[in-house]
Amino acid sequence: MKKKVLLMGASGSGKTSMRSLIFSNNPASLTTRLGATIDVEQNHVRFLGDLILNLWDCGGQDAFMDSYLTTQRSTIFQHVGVLIYVFDVETNEMHKDLEYYRDCLEGLRQYSPDAAVFLLVHKMDLARDRDATFEKKKKDLQEQSDKVQGPAAIPVTVFGTSIYDESLYRAWSSIVHTLIPNAAVLSKHLTIFAEACSATEVILFERTTFLVIATSSPPSANLEPTRYERTSELIKAFKRSCSRVREEFHALEMELPQFSAVLDELTKNTYILIIVHDPAVETAALRLNVRMARRKFEQLQGLT
Amino acid sequence: MPSDGDSFLPRIQSVFYAVFDNSLGPTIVYQVPEGLIAVPPPNANTLATPVTEQFAPIEPPGLTARNSSTSLVSPSDARPTSRSLYSPQKRSGSSTRFLFNFDDISKYVIPQSQLCGRLVTCSTKRHRIIGFPVQLKGKYQRNYLRYNLCFVFERGADLSCYEPVVRKVSRVLTACEEESEFLSSPNTSPAIHAILEQLYEDLNSYAETSIPIDRFNSIELKIFPFYPNPPPVKDWMVPLALINLDKRIEANWDLTMVKVCRHIDGVNHVSRIAHLADCDLALTRLAISHLLYYQVIMTIDIFQYSNMYTLRKNIQTLAVEADVKEECGPYVTKPGKPIPDWPQLLHLYSRLKPGKTVLEWMVKHEIHELGIDVRRFTSFGVIKGFLRRVHRWPVLLPSEPGTPVNEPKRTRVNSLSGWAYSPSPVVLPVDLSPSQILLRGRAPQTAPVVPSLSPDLASPPMPLSPRPTPATVSAATPGRTRRASAAEKVLEQLRNRDIQKTGGSPRTSWIQYTDPTIGITATTPTPQDSPIRAVGGTSQSRRQSLSFLPANPPPSPVLAKATISATLTPSRPTLSPSVSTTTVPRNGRESTPFPKELLPLLDGEHHTDELAVRFEAGWPLLEQWLMAIGGGEGPGDFGRVAMIYR
Numbered sequence: 001m002k003k004k005v006l007l008m009g010a011s012g013s014g015k016t017s018m019r020s021l022i023f024s025n026n027p028a029s030l031t032t033r034l035g036a037t038i039d040v041e042q043n044h045v046r047f048l049g050d051l052i053l054n055l056w057d058c059g060g061q062d063a064f065m066d067s068y069l070t071t072q073r074s075t076i077f078q079h080v081g082v083l084i085y086v087f088d089v090e091t092n093e094m095h096k097d098l099e100y101y102r103d104c105l106e107g108l109r110q111y112s113p114d115a116a117v118f119l120l121v122h123k124m125d126l127a128r129d130r131d132a133t134f135e136k137k138k139k140d141l142q143e144q145s146d147k148v149q150g151p152a153a154i155p156v157t158v159f160g161t162s163i164y165d166e167s168l169y170r171a172w173s174s175i176v177h178t179l180i181p182n183a184a185v186l187s188k189h190l191t192i193f194a195e196a197c198s199a200t201e202v203i204l205f206e207r208t209t210f211l212v213i214a215t216s217s218p219p220s221a222n223l224e225p226t227r228y229e230r231t232s233e234l235i236k237a238f239k240r241s242c243s244r245v246r247e248e249f250h251a252l253e254m255e256l257p258q259f260s261a262v263l264d265e266l267t268k269n270t271y272i273l274i275i276v277h278d279p280a281v282e283t284a285a286l287r288l289n290v291r292m293a294r295r296k297f298e299q300l301q302g303l304t
Numbered sequence: 305m306p307s308d309g310d311s312f313l314p315r316i317q318s319v320f321y322a323v324f325d326n327s328l329g330p331t332i333v334y335q336v337p338e339g340l341i342a343v344p345p346p347n348a349n350t351l352a353t354p355v356t357e358q359f360a361p362i363e364p365p366g367l368t369a370r371n372s373s374t375s376l377v378s379p380s381d382a383r384p385t386s387r388s389l390y391s392p393q394k395r396s397g398s399s400t401r402f403l404f405n406f407d408d409i410s411k412y413v414i415p416q417s418q419l420c421g422r423l424v425t426c427s428t429k430r431h432r433i434i435g436f437p438v439q440l441k442g443k444y445q446r447n448y449l450r451y452n453l454c455f456v457f458e459r460g461a462d463l464s465c466y467e468p469v470v471r472k473v474s475r476v477l478t479a480c481e482e483e484s485e486f487l488s489s490p491n492t493s494p495a496i497h498a499i500l501e502q503l504y505e506d507l508n509s510y511a512e513t514s515i516p517i518d519r520f521n522s523i524e525l526k527i528f529p530f531y532p533n534p535p536p537v538k539d540w541m542v543p544l545a546l547i548n549l550d551k552r553i554e555a556n557w558d559l560t561m562v563k564v565c566r567h568i569d570g571v572n573h574v575s576r577i578a579h580l581a582d583c584d585l586a587l588t589r590l591a592i593s594h595l596l597y598y599q600v601i602m603t604i605d606i607f608q609y610s611n612m613y614t615l616r617k618n619i620q621t622l623a624v625e626a627d628v629k630e631e632c633g634p635y636v637t638k639p640g641k642p643i644p645d646w647p648q649l650l651h652l653y654s655r656l657k658p659g660k661t662v663l664e665w666m667v668k669h670e671i672h673e674l675g676i677d678v679r680r681f682t683s684f685g686v687i688k689g690f691l692r693r694v695h696r697w698p699v700l701l702p703s704e705p706g707t708p709v710n711e712p713k714r715t716r717v718n719s720l721s722g723w724a725y726s727p728s729p730v731v732l733p734v735d736l737s738p739s740q741i742l743l744r745g746r747a748p749q750t751a752p753v754v755p756s757l758s759p760d761l762a763s764p765p766m767p768l769s770p771r772p773t774p775a776t777v778s779a780a781t782p783g784r785t786r787r788a789s790a791a792e793k794v795l796e797q798l799r800n801r802d803i804q805k806t807g808g809s810p811r812t813s814w815i816q817y818t819d820p821t822i823g824i825t826a827t828t829p830t831p832q833d834s835p836i837r838a839v840g841g842t843s844q845s846r847r848q849s850l851s852f853l854p855a856n857p858p859p860s861p862v863l864a865k866a867t868i869s870a871t872l873t874p875s876r877p878t879l880s881p882s883v884s885t886t887t888v889p890r891n892g893r894e895s896t897p898f899p900k901e902l903l904p905l906l907d908g909e910h911h912t913d914e915l916a917v918r919f920e921a922g923w924p925l926l927e928q929w930l931m932a933i934g935g936g937e938g939p940g941d942f943g944r945v946a947m948i949y950r
Contacts, residue, residue: 011327012446035439035448036326038416063329063410071407 003179004054004079006115008068008104009086010097011036011060014122014163018086019043019057021163022172022209027240028163039064040076047206048180048213048269048301069103077104077111082175086120089127089137089160098144105148117145117156118175125162134160166229173212173228186214186300197289198278200259203228205271210236213270231273235263253283262286267298313511313527314461317431318403319504321496322413323487324450330414332406333493336500341456342402403456404428413437413452420450423467432457434466436474440481449488453477453500464530473503476523484518492518499523534596537574537589540917541603544570544687549600560584564591570683573606575917604686605693606913607679609663610923612694612949613656619690623650628688635684641675652676653685658694658949695911697948698930700903898929906933908948 007015017031023045037059045053058068058076068076085101108115119141127133138158145156159171177183186204194202194216201223202216210232224230235252242249252263259277264287266272274286320335332343412419412426413435420439425432435454442449453473455466480486487493499515503523506513512526549565563581572580578588595601605611622628633643656665662678665671671678685691899919910918916926930936934943 011329033447035417036324036446036450038324038414038450039411059329061325061327061329063331063407065329067407 001050001181002052002054003081004056005175005179006056006058006076006080006083006108007086008058008083009060009120009122010088010091010093010100011062013060013086013088013091015057015060015086016041017163018120018122018161018168018172019055021168022211023055025208025236025240027237031163036061045209046269047176047209050301051179051181053176053179065100069100069107073107074111077107080108080112080115081179082116082118083108084118084120084175086122087137087141089121089123089133098140102144102148105145109148109154113154115154116175116178117154118171119145119156119158120171121158121160123162124160124167125164130160166226166233169211169229169232170226172209173232176206176209176211177213180213182300183214186297187217189296189300190214190216193289193293194274197274197276197286198281199274199276199286201275203231203273204266205232205235205273207265207269207271210239210271251287253287255283260286262290264290266290266294267301270297270301313465313529314457314463316455316457316504316508318456319454319500320456321453321500322406322410322451324414326445330406330410330450334497334500336497336504340403342405342407403431409433413454414450423470425463427459430459432459432461432463434463434470436470438474438478440478442482444488449481451477451487462530465527469507469525469527472525473523476517476521480517480521483520486517531597531599534593537592537596537603538914539575539585539589540573540606540913541592542570542573542606543568543577543592543595543601544604544683545601547600549595558591560587561591561594564588565595568595568601570604571607571679573917602687604683606917607682608923609666609678610661610927611682612658612661612696613682613685613691614658614694615654615656615685616690616692619653622688622690628690632684636676636681638675638677644674644676649681652681653691656682656691694949695913697908697911697950698906698915698942699908699946699948700906700933701944701946703944898932902929903933906930906945911950 007019009015016034016037017028020026020031020034021028023043037057039059041057041059043053043055043057045055047053056076058064083104085104087097087101091097105117108117121134121137121141124130124134137160141158142156157174159167159174161168161171180186190202190204194200199216201218204213204215205211206213212228212232215228238252239249251265252261254261259275260279260281260283261273261275262283263271263273272290274290276286318335318337318340320332320341322330322332325331332341335341406413408428409426412424413433415424415437417439420437423434423436425434427433433454433456435452437450437452440449440451441447453470455470457463457466477487481488484492487496495517499517502513502515503525506515507525507527514522514524516522545565545568549568553562553565560581560583563583564577567577567580574588574592575585577583577592578585581588583591592601592603596603629646632646632649636649637643652665652669652671655669656662662682666678671681682691686693902915902919905915905918912923912926916922919926921929930942930945930947934945936943936945
């Protein structure tokens with residue numbers, strides 16, 4: 001199944017950097033070497049076996065934007081699954097940005113009325129007062145979106161992101177989550193699995209991007225809300241270090257006084273992370289469970 | 305060939321410099337002449353009168369003004385980048401001047417990385433744009449500087465001479481940018497406009513320019529017309545000067561060229577020139593080739609009274625052209641004689657037909673009385689292009705029905721023509737039954753010529769006819785399949801009749817190939833019983849490699865494919881050693897001795913001019929030889945040598 005994801009935004013707002021970080025696994029420092037995107041760059045990312053994300057990274061210069069809205073209008077805006085619009089938090093051309101944004105939303109409504117819209121306020125690491133800035137921006141954007149959409153409004157979700165921390169992973173995980181067809185089913189099964197392992201939580205990650213696909217139902221305990229994205233970020237950094245010594249990362253087992261964790265391959269394109277706080281449970285047992293559950297999950301993902 | 309001898313340089317319609325602006329995207333920074341290429345304004349103000357089509361391809365509904373505060377450089381006047389409202393009249397008034405929209409081609413002017421660093425040409429409906437996009441890595445805001453300096457021409461222009469110019473300009477600009485940030489720094493970038501202007505003016509007017517860029521760099525350009533490669537020069541071609549060569553000769557010219565030029569008079573053919581000028585033939589050919597390249601000479605053919613000419617289709621248009629009508633009379637008339645008028649000359653031209661020699665034509669129309677110089681008459685027609693020479697292409701047909709050795713391989717053709725010029729033997733087995741020849745109407749294919757049997761050749765295997773001779777070895781390549789066609793059967797019958805006429809014996813001893821050294825390798829079950837010489841092992845192998853016909857071809861001429869058949873009616877059992885190589889004892893008649901090397905060339909690939917020059921024989925002598933070869937009975941009858949007029 002193919003889903004078209006439109007990645008648009010002002011020029012220099014960070015679209016290609018995001019793409020490079022999440023989908024190409026480059027570290028954030030390397031993104032400074034990227035050049036400007038000429039017209040549209042298309043990527044096909046295989047996600048979860050049968051889900052292919054057709055990512056359209058659209059250059060943000062005026063000439064390109066004008067062309068997307070006029071000559072290429074139908075090509076760009078047809079069959080879109082998700083529109084991700086990126087705003088640079090530091091921009092001094094907010095007016096122009098918003099204007100283009102409204103036009104794009106119009107175009108989207110015209111050709112793909114069922115598409116989901118995510119707004120990313122990017123480069124949040126440069127904002128001085130992060131939370132306040134974000135809240136203000138979020139309000140503004142909501143207003144603008146409502147202006148365009150009118151009665152049949154598409155819900156718009158706003159995230160604040162930066163490539164230098166885990167916020168990007170959170171945003172993208174949510175985005176991808178909406179594209180996965182059977183997220184709820186996966187969640188249910190993960191919950192059952194968590195119970196079987198006496199685990200606190202079980203998280204399902206996508207193999208290459210390490211975006212969170214599904215999780216078991218959140219435990220009652222008070223856990224850090226940003227744990228998912230932070231885990232993603234940490235594991236990705238670890239994978240990169242492994243590749244630097246020319247080794248491939250396969251699995252991770254941790255036994256610490258506070259908890260035990262097992263990160264292992266579940267299916268061809270997913271990883272599973274099991275966190276257990278019960279000291280009696282051994283990691284070997286967890287791995288055994290993973291082995292036994294593998295087939296079921298493969299079936300769920302339609303791989304068998 | 306262009307009549308003026310010069311190649312035409314297309315005119316530059318516009319030169320522009322485009323850059324990828326970090327916020328505007330691909331934009332034209334400067335263009336000369338101004339305003340010819342439409343650039344969409346950054347603000348499309350809905351309050352203004354709807355813009356003309358040139359400005360925006362589609363006017364989207366509700367496109368409001370955008371507050372753009374950026375602009376790369378102060379643009380030229382016509383570029384509508386300022387935010388002020390334009391008077392609609394101004395825009396619509398200049399709309400007719402626009403060549404095209406930049407939007408249409410912007411993706412080829414500033415393309416993706418894969419196309420950068422290559423010459424990129426794109427076309428719009430009426431124009432062609434050639435440029436060399438550059439992606440320069442450096443300390444720029446977005447890590448790369450992308451730019452392109454393009455030239456705009458008419459769509460049908462031939463841009464081959466501008467390609468090196470575009471490349472060089474780009475190279476020089478890149479070097480300047482790398483050294484001193486010439487293109488990106490705001491101090492020096494206005495100089496680009498001046499450069500564009502100078503390029504536009506100088507290249508159009510003088511086809512060369514020299515533009516200093518800064519203290520160390522300059523653009524030096526000169527456009528050289530791009531001529532195509534000349535056709536190969538053959539020995540029998542006659543060069544004719546189109547300009548006064550003697551006036552152009554300078555002291556530092558190549559010696560051969562100087563010597564050769566003196567003898568170019570429209571009468572001497574290349575090998576004659578080589579002889580007269582006392583130069584090596586190969587060098588002479590090269591010199592003529594050079595002159596052809598620069599289009600200062602043209603080639604016509606050797607004039608003989610036995611030539612045949614015919615009118616070409618373009619006579620319809622050329623007959624009414626003033627220069628043809630006026631020049632013909634004075635050119636063709638002998639001095640001191642009254643000049644005939646054009647209708648009369650045209651009538652005479654139309655009487656030239658293939659099959660009728662010039663001599664016959666002269667006699668019939670009493671050209672002599674008219675005082676027309678026939679050589680100039682025919683050469684005038686050839687030069688102007690409405691008359692063309694009809695060559696004779698002799699093909700030697702096999703004498704027997706079953707003879708042909710066929711080389712079904714099509715690849716033979718190449719080897720055959722190559723073979724003509726080299727002494728290497730072998731006949732290219734071209735097979736083709738005469739029927740094929742006739743059917744195709746193209747000489748080369750069918751001549752069942754005898755394989756080269758020059759004495760100097762090692763016994764080449766003979767492809768050929770299936771003559772049965774147990775003595776012969778070299779079986780031809782085995783397993784060639786032959787298919788007889790109905791036409792072939794008819795031909796066979798005809799040939800049978802021929803044979804009857806000539807006494808039945810296929811042993812047309814004229815087969816020279818009865819050279820004792822030549823082995824006949826065919827072993828075909830022909831009725832002939834003449835002994836065939838066995839071929840030595842070498843010839844055998846050679847034959848194999850040539851893939852000659854199978855040893856036992858069926859009696860009927862079967863030709864799998866038409867290729868040049870250089871097979872002689874083989875099986876000439878007549879290859880008996882008793883036959884002298886040069887005589888053709890045919891039915892006991894005396895014949896003119898002819899050179900053995902001639903035989904292989906009778907495959908339809910070489911016309912009589914070529915043969916004449918090669919053997920240094922005029923047509924009368926050549927005619928006699930051909931009659932001797934073909935066993936003709938009287939004048940005009942070439943016997944087995946078929947003449948193709950083409």
